[in-house]
Amino acid sequence: MTFSSFAAPFAPEIVLLAGTLLIFALDVLKVRRIEITGGIAVAATLAGIALVVADLGFAPLAFLATIPAAQIDALPAAGAAPLYAVTSLGLVFQAIFLLAAFFVALGSTSRPSDERGASIFFGLLLLATLGMLLVAIASDLIFLLLAIEVTSIASYLMVAYTRTDARGVEAAMKFFIIGALSTVLSFFGASLLFGAYGTTNLYLIRAAGTAVGYPTLVLLGYGFLFAGLAFKVTLVPFHAWAVDVYDGAPHDVSAFLAGGTKKMGIFAFFLVFLGPVLAVDAVGQSGYGLFGGSLALGPSFQLALGVIAVLTMSVGNALALLQKEMKRMLAYSSISQAGYMMIGITIGSAPALGGATLQVLAHALMKTGAFLVVSAVAALGVGPLIEDYRGLGTRRPLLGAAFALMLLSLAGVPLTIGFVSKFVLFSAAVRAQGWFLWLAVAGLLNSAISVFYYARVLKAMYFDPSPVPDPALAGAVVGGAGPPALPVGGLGYGRAAAIALIAGLIVLFGIDPQLVLGPIQAAAYHFVAAGA
C-alpha cells in the first residue's frame, strides 16, 4: 500500500490536521491575530467541504475527488476487519460536520480580536471537527470511541477557553465529568461485546451476531453502549447536562456543540445499532428490527428506542416552554430535535434513515445559525432573556428577519429546510405503518407544541414594544464607549456572512429539497444495503 492510497480517504482529515497544527504553531510564535487564525480555520473547513462533496460525486468538483468510487460503500472481504470504511452516508455526515464547523469559524472571526485564547479556539475547533470526521468513517468500535474522544476532549477545552468566565469554567467541568462517564460506559459496553465475540470490528460483530446469536453479555454491552452514546446525543434521561453546558459555554461554542458535535453521536448510533449490524430490506417498506430478523429481542428493543425518542422530544419541548433565557430555550429545543432524529433510528428503514440525516443537516444549519444570532445579539449589548429581544425585529430588520427565519424553520414552517426534514422523516414513519405511525403523530404533536415557544420569541421581536433606551441600537450607533463598533451594523463581516449564508441555505433547501435529499436518500439506501 503506497502512502497516497493510504492517505486518500483521509484527505479532509489531513487538511484539518494541518490547519490545527499551523494554528497551534503560530500561537507559539505569538501570531494570534484573529484574521489569520480564523482565516486558516475558515479555509481548512471550506477545503474539507470541497473534498468531501467531490467524493460524494458532485460533478463540478470531480477533479478534487480522492477516493475511487468503487471503494465507497464497498463491503470488506469476508473475515477482514478494517478499522475504517468509507460509506456515502458517512461522507454526507462529514459534509454536515464541516459545514457546521465552517459557519462557526466564519462567525467567530467577528469575535473581539484581543480576546484571550481566541487563536486556540480555532485550533480546537478544527481538532474537534477532525474527530467528528473520523467518527464518520469508523468501522471498528475502538476506532469509533477514540475518534469520539478526540472531539470530546477538544470540546471540553473549547467550553472553557476564555478562562475568565466562571460560568464557562463550571460548564466545562460539568461537561468533562459527564463526558468521562459517557466514555467509561461506552468502553465498558465495547469490552463486553469484545468478550462475547472476540472482535471489536462492527462488520465481524454483525456476522457473529447472526451466527452465534445474542447472549446476555452482548445485550448488556449494547445497553452500556447505548447509555454512553445517549449522553452525547442528549437523549432523555441522559440529557440534563446539555442545557447547563450550552448555556454556560461561549455563544459560538454553543453553536458548535448544538449544531455540530451532537450530530456525531447520531452517526455513532447509526454505526453501532444500524449500519453493519443491520439487515434491512433496501426499500425498507417497514422497520425490520434493529438486529435483523434473527434476534427475538429486536422488536422490543425497537419499542424501547421509540419510547425514548418520544420521551426525548416531549421532555425537551415541555422544558423549552418554561424557559425565560434564549440560550436555555434553544438548548432544550435542541434536545427535542434529537428526539426527532431518534425516530429515524427506531424505524431503521432507508427512508427513515435518510429523513433523520436530513433532519441532522437541517438542525445543524438552524441551530448553528440561531446560536450565531444569539452571539451577534449579545455582542450588540442585548441581554440573555427572551424579553430582552423585544423590538429587535423592527429595529434590526435584517438580523431579525434572519432569526425569524431560523425559528420558523425550527418550528417546521414550509419553504424552509426544517419543514422538509420533518416532512420526510414523518412520511417515512407513516409509510412504515404499524405502531410507527404513532411516532409520526407524537413527532407532529411535539412540533405543534414547539411552535408555541418559537412564536413567543417572534412575538417579542416583532409585536412587543422595544425597551427604552434600546440596547440593540446603542451598540451599533453610539460605539464611543467600549470596543469600537464592528462593520455591518455592529455584527462584523464574518458573523453577518455566516448568518446570511445559513439563512440562504435554509430557504434554498426548503424550496428545492431535491438538491440535498437526492444524495442523502441514495446514501441511506447504500448504507442499509451494505448491512444486508
Next chain:
Amino acid sequence: MLPLISIVLATLALGTVGTFAAGTRARWVALGTSALFLAEVGLLFAGFTGWPGYSGTLVPGFSYTETHPWISLAWMHIDYAVGVDGISLIFVLLTAILQIATVVYSWGETQRPAGYFGLVMLTCLGCVGVFVALDILLFFLFWELVLVPMFFLIGYWGGPNRRYAALKFFIYTHVASIVMLVGLLALVFYSGATSFDFASVYAAARGLAPVVQTFLFLALFFGFAVKFPIVPFHTWLPDAHVEAPTGGSVLLAGLLLKLGGYGLIRWAVEVLPSGLHSVQPLLFLIAFLSIFWGSVLSLAQRDLKRLVAYSSINHMGIVLLAIALDSSLGLLAAVLLMFAHGVVSGLLFMASGSVHHQYGTRDIASLGGITPGAPALSTMIMAGGLASLGLPALIGFPAEFTAFLATWNGLGYWVLIPLSVLVVTAAFYLWMMQRMLFGETKGGPPDAHGLPWYESAGMGLLVALTVLFGVLPSLLVNVIVNSPIKGWPGT
C-alpha cells in the same frame, strides 16, 4: 399554451417581494400587482370553457394543468402540479376581488405600509396556491404559508389584545394543520398511491376499506374544521377577527375560512366518499350546532365586528351542512355560499372598520342614527347586512336558496332547523341596522373628513359585485359546474 397558473403565482410572488422592498410606495406596487392578478384571472376565465354561459362543451377535469417533478425519491414522488376546475377558479376569482378591494380600502395605511401590503400580497399568494395545488405537499405548503403573514398582520397591526390573538390563531390553526398532515400522509401511504399527485391519490383511495376511509376523513376533517371554523373549534375566530386590522379581517373571513371548505371538498369529500358517508350524521350534528350557536352568539354581541365574526360561524355551518349532504346540488350550494360569504363578510368587515375610524367605537349600543351624518357608510352597512341575511337580488339569496333546496332534497323536514335559525340571523342584522343606522343620533359626529374615497371605493366594489352576482348567479354557476364532481355536467 401559456402556463397561466404559474404566471399567476409568479406575479403574486414577485409582487410580494416588490411590495416589501418598495418602502413608502408599497401601496402602488400592491395595487399594480393586484390589478395584474385580476387581469390574469380574467384570462383564466376567458380560456375556460363554459364561461360566460353554459356552452355544452364542458371541461372534463382540470384545466391549465402543469406538472413538473419536484422531489423524486425511490419511495416518494412529489410534483409541482397545479390546475383549476370550476370550483378552484371561482375561489381564485374571489381572491383576486378581495385582494384588490383590500389594497384599495387600506390605501391610507401609514404604519409600516411596506410590511402591511407585503403581508397582504403574501396571504393572497398562499390562498391562490391552496386553490390551484393538485399535489398534496404543494397544497399543504401553501396552506401553511398563509399562517405566517396572517400571524404578523394580526400581531403587529391589530387591536389592543393583538398579541394574544395572534398567538392563539397561529397555534390553533397550526395544530389543526398538523393533524391534517398526518391524514394526508396516511392517505398517500395507506392507499398505496404512486405519487402525491391528486389524480393518483384519487384513484388509489377508491381501494381503501371504508373503516380506513372513515379515520382518514376524520383526521382531514379536523384540520379543515378548525379553519372553517366549526363549533367547537371556533374560539380562535372571534379573537383573531376582533383584533386583526380591517384588511386582515377581510382576508381572514373572505379567504382563510374558505380554505377549510375548499380543502374539505377537494381532498376529503371527493377522495374519500365512503368516509364521508359514514361520518355524515356527525357532520349534520356539528353543522346544526354551528348554525344555531353562531346565530345565538351573534345576537348577544355588542361589538359590530364581533357580530360579523360570529355570523361567519353561522354561515360556515350552512356550508358544512351543504357539503355533508353529499349531493351535487349541495356541493354547488356550498361553493356559492362560500363565494357569497367571502364578498359579503369582506364588505361588512370593511364597514365596521370604517365605523370605527369615523366614530372611534364599534359598540352598537353607543351608536345610533348615523345615516344623516354618514349616508354612504350607512348604505354600505345596509347592503352588507341585507345580503348577509339573504335578501333576494343580492348575492346571499341564490346561495342560501340552493342550500336549503339541497337540504330539503336530502334531509326533508330537517331543513326547518336551519330555516328557523335564518329568522334569528335576519333578526340580529335588522336589529343591528335599526339601532345603529336609524333613530336618534348618538355617538357624536363622525370624523370631520368624512368617509375617505379609498374606503368607499373598496366597499363600493364589493357592493357592486354583491348586486351583480345576486342578479346573475348563473355567471358563477356555469363556471362552478365545470368540475369533475360526481353528478355534475363537468364529469
